[in-house]
Amino acid sequence: MARRDITSGNWAAAEAMRQINPDVVAAYPITPSTDIPMKFSEFVADGLVDTNLVTVESEHSAISACLAASISGARVMTASSANGVALMHEIFPIAAAYRAPIVFALVNRSIGAPINIHCDHSDSMAERDMGWIHLYCEDAQEVYDSMIMSVRIAEHKDVLLPVFVCQDGFITSHCFEPIEFLEDEEVKNFIGERDPMFPLLDVDNPVAYGSLALTDYYFEIKRQQIEAMKNVRKVYEEISEEFYKLTGRKYPIVEAYKTEDAEYVAVIMSSATGAVKEAVDKLRAEGHKVGCLRVRMFRPFPWKDIAEILTGKKGIAVLDRAASIGAGAPLFTEVKGALYDSGTIVPTNSYVYGLGGRDFFLHDAEKAFTDLINGDFSPEERYLGLRE
Amino acid sequence: MKLKGWKDLPPATVVPASTAEEVETGQWRSMRPVWDESKCIHCLQCWIQCPDRSIKTDEEGKVTGIDYFYCKGCGICAKVCPKDAIEMRPEADFI
Structure with missing residues (x-):
């Protein structure tokens, strides 16, 4: 019997994160996404997750810590909005090139100035060419479901790309609506364990990430990313179909x-x-x-x-x-x-x-x-x- | 070295360990250190100072020559040699 509750887009994202139980969450609060790490930090404090929650001094540090953890082999999630997203900008293309399957709850908010905490898509649209997958959710149920599906999509061996799960700030993130949750065990079984490709912590097979690639190899590495992005569609369809069979909820592209x-x-x-x-x-x-x-x-x-x-x-x-x-x-x-x-x-x-x-x-x-x-x-x- | 296409390249910018050994940094050289065996006293000052491990030695620890695959021609060896046994000459002399 599915568990139903009244909750917000942010809390639905946080609940998905509790059930996903990621290895590392590094986050820095910014309205309207603050709710997500705030709620998640309660789960950490209450011992409901095994996550190493890294409280950092800026969004740039948050995404940097996420990237380092991700290429080390950890399952990693974070959240941000607006100018916080903009501050992370430098690291986004690096995360995509390193093929770090970070799942990112992006709560859409207008980029300042003028300073404004409400919704538009100027923050995520500014990142549209950074090599991340972008999903835009209509409601809180879709946010919850997309967070869970995105773990599988991001970590798929044919994809290995980070994902933005976007929801509209305040409109979706703070409004309460009825949501159907999966059981913890169902989420655990659906997402499985991460099988990282070149984890830095595998000291028996040492590799270097991010070496200099000038006129000789930069172009080829971008082409690899383009290919991975082309694979998203097929992988998405497989995983969303599997999710549909589990939940009865269908999410076409x-x-x-x-x-x-x-x-x-x-x-x-x-x-x-x-x-x-x-x-x-x-x-x-x-x-x-x-x-x-x-x-x-x-x-x-x-x-x-x-x-x-x-x-x-x-x-x-x-x-x-x-x-x-x-x-x-x-x-x-x-x-x-x-x-x-x-x-x-x-x-x-x-x-x-x-x-x-x-x-x-x-x-x-x-x-x-x-x-x-x-x-x-x-x-x-x-x-x-x-x-x- | 033949460059790989995108399908053959390891993904995620990943490079296996110790691949720097495959890079011929000697290509960067514009000045070539020339070692004069008759002047050398095998004090190994050049061996200690060489930043690219390019001073070749034998089992007894005596200098046997210079590894031009890695030597970038920085000239430290010639500078530290107490017997002027290493002379820096333009690469153009060897074409």
């Missing part, structure tokens, strides 16, 4: 909601998906053929799936919770690129919404659909919920 017969589709990520789905239902009741496409996996980017779903539509709205100042918003440019590769041209509008935690309402989602239905297309970026 992209979630298509009423898109099949839809003429107009809105593409979105994370918690705001709920408002878009509601707009879909409302507009469908009024006779409009609309649908919603939620992108759960942002790296590797599932361009093929997206192109398949969007080909033949009359209009698309891509909704980004991050701006790429001076260029197209991150999700928009990727979606547009996916369509180009598929050889189809569909009029596509770009909408930026929710920066700095600005609420995203049903009427904002409706506005995007209404533009499409009215044939109101233009290449200029549009804004939902912004005062002119």
Whole structure:
């Protein structure tokens, strides 16, 4: 009998970490992810986990300690947000190149300035080319489930890459909702033991990580990372299928909601998906053929799936919770690129919404659909919920 | 040395131990130490000071020559030699 409880996205992540019982957690608190190491430190203090919790002096130190522990052979997890993520930036590409399967609970928060503790995706989007897998969760249940699945995905021998499990700051991280937990034993059996590839602690087989590789080998090492990222999809599908059999909960790479017969589709990520789905239902009741496409996996980017779903539509709205100042918003440019590769041209509008935690309402989602239905297309970026 | 392609390269930037021995640092050399056996008194000052273990010795601990595979031509051996038994000459002289 599955255990049910009312909890938050952060506490769900912490509960997953308790059940995963990682060897090392090195973390530094920053809103809105603070809850995760805070709750986890209670588990450590209460002796519920065997984890070596390293309390460090900065986020840079946190991720550095995580990386060192990970290549030593430990199972490692951490959490952070916003400028904490930015401070870790230097170490992210190193973790990916060292093929350190760190599972990272990233609680999305706007990058300052101005200082702002609320949600947008500017922190994780700034790390999109660092070689990490990016998963964006819609709700707390998905956060919990993704933390557990990510251990397997990250540590898979064909992948060996770190994972960001992203959730929307405060909206998902602090709101309480019903969650179904697995039993401790089920999690333990699902994740198994880590079998590290070249652990530094294996003194009988000594290796060096991170030697100088100049014009001779740097390029080849990046190509290896690209290959590992290409393998993610197949591994993800295997593991998510196994997870589905265990829990009955399915997590496709992209979630298509009423898109099949839809003429107009809105593409979105994370918690705001709920408002878009509601707009879909409302507009469908009024006779409009609309649908919603939620992108759960942002790296590797599932361009093929997206192109398949969007080909033949009359209009698309891509909704980004991050701006790429001076260029197209991150999700928009990727979606547009996916369509180009598929050889189809569909009029596509770009909408930026929710920066700095600005609420995203049903009427904002409706506005995007209404533009499409009215044939109101233009290449200029549009804004939902912004005062002119 | 033939460079490996990405499929044959060990992953994760990993390099096995002691692979520095395979690197021919002698390629970096622009000045070559030339050892004059007739002047050498085998005091081993050069052997002690050489940063690249490039002074070759025999079983009795006597100098037998210089290992040009590793010698980078730093010239410390010539500097410390009390008998001027090592002369630094431009590599161009040996082409």
